[in-house]
Structures are given as structure tokens and as C-alpha cells.
Amino acid sequence: MAQWGLCEQDALCVEVEGDGMHPTLCDGDIMLVDRGNAWPPEDGVYLICLEGVVLLKRLQNLPGQKLRLTSDHPAYEPFEMNRQDFQCTDQTRILGRVIWSGHGL
Known part of the structure; x- marks a missing residue:
């Protein structure tokens, strides 16, 4: 974990559920989430809680304190939110940034 500058207490391993981030992250993949690297968000893939639902989204900073939330799967439409939300x-919060993923053979 030191290679990512990650403290043990900030590390969280989570299994991917669903196809929203396919092909980048697939159902059943394991991802390493850095909970200490959640705010302010840089562009990247994040584990978020949106109105009580945990999701994986690609976050992109936009002008005007906005964020674009995107799934890598084309079936899911991107949307925008205010950063302060x-x-x-x-x-509704950012749980952490995905810094590594892997899957079984």
C-alpha cells in the first residue's frame, strides 16, 4: 500500500457489483479504495453514496463548482451535480477514490 501513499486505516477493499463501469471494472472485480483521498475530488473513479445508494462513478470536475458523474458503460447516461451537494x-458523499482493481483468472 505504501506504493500508493495509502495508510492502512484509509484502505477499503470492495467487490464490484453490476455493469455500470464495464469494461473498466467488471462485476466481481475487487477494487482498492482510498478513503483518505475523497475530498476535494480530482478527476477519476470514485465510490460514492448518492441518496443512500452506493455507486461507482467516474467524476470529472467542470467549471462553476460542478461535477460530471459518468458510468463507463454506454447504457448509463452521465449527469451533473454541484460539488457542495x-x-x-x-x-450523499464521496466515500473514496478507486486506486487499484483486479479480478480472478
């Missing part, structure tokens, strides 16, 4: 409630 992620700081207002426990039901």
Missing part, C-alpha cells in the same frame, strides 16, 4: 449530508 457532496458535503451536505451523510446520504
Whole structure:
């Protein structure tokens, strides 16, 4: 974990469920999430909680304090949110940045 500058207490291993980030992350893949690298978000793939639902999304910073949330799978439409919406409630927050993923052979 030191190679990513990751502290043990910030590390979280999570199994991917669903196809929203396919082909980057596939159902059943294991990902390493850095919970200490959640705010402010840089462009990248994040584990988020949106209105109480945990999702994987690619976040892109936009002008005007906005974020574009995108799935890599083309069946899911991107949408935009205000950055401050992620700081207002426990039901909507950035849980951490995905820094590694792997899968079985």
C-alpha cells in the first residue's frame, strides 16, 4: 500500500457489483479504495453514496463548482451535480477514490 501513499486505516477493499463501469471494472472485480483521498475530488473513479445508494462513478470536475458523474458503460447516461451537494449530508458523499482493481483468472 505504501506504493500508493495509502495508510492502512484509509484502505477499503470492495467487490464490484453490476455493469455500470464495464469494461473498466467488471462485476466481481475487487477494487482498492482510498478513503483518505475523497475530498476535494480530482478527476477519476470514485465510490460514492448518492441518496443512500452506493455507486461507482467516474467524476470529472467542470467549471462553476460542478461535477460530471459518468458510468463507463454506454447504457448509463452521465449527469451533473454541484460539488457542495457532496458535503451536505451523510446520504450523499464521496466515500473514496478507486486506486487499484483486479479480478480472478
